[in-house]
Amino acid sequence: MACQVYDPNLAKNAPLHQGDSSSDAALLQIDSGKQGADSGQQSGDASARDAGVDAGTDAGVDAGADAGTDAGVDAGTDAGVDAGADASTDAGVDAGTDAGADAGTDAGIDAGADAGADAGTDAGFDAGVVDDCPDDLAKTAPGVCGCGIPENCGGLISALAHRYRFEGTGTTVTDSAGTAHGKTGAALTSTGTLALPGTSTSYATLPAGLVSALSGATIEFWLTWSGGSRRQKVVSFGTATPTKPGNTCTGSPDFFSGSWYHFCGKDGTMSWSKARGLCEGAGAYLVAIESAQEDQYLTSHPAFTESVWIGANDQQTEGQWYFANSAGLQGGAHFWSGDENGSAPAGAYENWRRDQPNPDDSDPAVDCSFIYKVNNKWWAYGCAYDGSFVCEWRGHQGASMNRGFSFTPSDNSDRPSLMFQAGASAVVAQGSSAFPTAKETQVALVLDPAGNKVALYIDGVLAASAASSDALANLRDADNWLGRSHITSDPALSGSLSELRIYGRALSAQELVTSHIAGPDPTFLND
DSSP: OOOEEOOGGGTTTSOOEESSTHHHHHHHHHHHHHHHHHHHHHTTOHHHHHHHHHHHHHHHHHHHHHTTSHHHHHHHHHHHHHHHHHOHHHHHHHHHHHHHHHSOHHHHHHHHHHHHHHHHHHHHHHHOOOOSOTTOTTOSSOTTTOTTSOSOTHHHHHHEEEEEOOOSEEEEEOBSSSSOOEEEEEEEESSSSEEEESOTTOOEEEOTTTTTTOSSEEEEEEEEEOOOSTTOOSEEEEEEOOOOOOTTOOSOOEEETTEEEEEEOTTOOBOHHHHHHHHHHTTOEEOOOOSHHHHHHHHTSTTOOSOEEEEEEOSSSTTEEEEOOSSSSSOOOEEEESSTTOBOOTTOOOOBOTTOSOOBTTBTTOOEEEEETTTTEEEEEOTTSOBEEEEEEOSOOBSSEEEEEEEESSOTTSSOEEEEOSSSSOEEEEOSSOOOSSSEEEEEEEEETTTTEEEEEETTEEEEEEOOOOOGGGOOOSEEEESOOSBTTSOOOEEEEEEEEEESSOOOHHHHHHHHHHOSSOHHHHO
16 A cells, blocks of 8 residues: 655645555545535535535545555545445435544544534625524514514604603602603602502602693503502592682682682681681682783783782791692792892792882781782782782692593402593593502503594503593693592502603504503613
């Protein structure tokens, strides 16, 4: 048997040089590897072709190196000859199998490892597709919405008007989609949730007019309800029908821009303190004037026939003027510091006469104020004097809601219900099964006058609907509460909210499914 010579410079480009006919076998062996590569090329897998060449060449080199033994030469010769003698189609299989087995375990492992790595890499790049959403059969890329989320979230993005994520600390409930920031009686705790433990002060207040300014709306939130008493309200947007003041007041209250007003004591027989007490006893407070529009409404009212007490006073700290309101969240605003040369805090409204407020040294009790009928300006005056007054109802509860809507997870039938009233009568969309407890649940309230309906969705599924074409502009959403009912006898909500959104139109069923899948705080709303 002739000696086999290994030339490292030719190992991957030429056959091994052998001294006799055994070189033919070596050539056949290498050709067999090349035929495997050609077969891989014909099958359309370019990476397999490259792997086949590398594997065949490496196998040939390794086999040739080992072929100094009779077994190596005989294996190459026998495999090539037998394969050629049997059939050209069987040659590749038999030669590949026999050569792989006989040519040496090391060669097979080395060739397989190199070929597998090369082929896998090449195949991935050659295919040109990388699936970034391997668990989502409908997507190979996240798109706008993200993996696992139907690609129709664009409507959610464009329709979003207000968004409350309950982030940070303190009592401000930030609107991250707009500027309609709210406040809460119980401070936030950086958890991204609004805790509502069922106490009278733990609810949140959102600004007036959020929904009545829209032609259609969807209010969506994620609620984890703790269960408990019936008639707890998650959202309650509207006003409460005011209780008529005592015998001193005659006639009926009038509604303007979110509040009810009643001119009282026209015989001028009430001191400031007595007037305030009568208003609070009726669930109201001595009027707090917070804008020029409100001031104009009062001074142009037919009942404004004489000067009237208003809630402005500095009884607690001299020179620091506040509106009095011990009964609700909407009053108690600080609107002036100092005497007639003082100033109003940023954004505060005042309408003092130019020489007011002017403390009178001879009457140290000049700590209250009234609107002077002669010029419609505010004057500081002694609190003990008698006069007429105006009661205002805002931020209070009553016996019923006046033109608003609310959602409860458990009504008198232990069913989730959406109540809506923007006309003469209320409609109710009541679910057919009990609301889950201790589970984060998506709830959507769809208000769609154009579609003649209001609808309740729970976890993306329609739970109930009712017919209504009443315009949202007819709502009186002056007191918009989370976790508190407008009806005094209803209990406070026990649970938590992880997000609340208000959209400027009625969302479709598919959009609500998409939002349910995405859940609270989705990436596509944060970009």
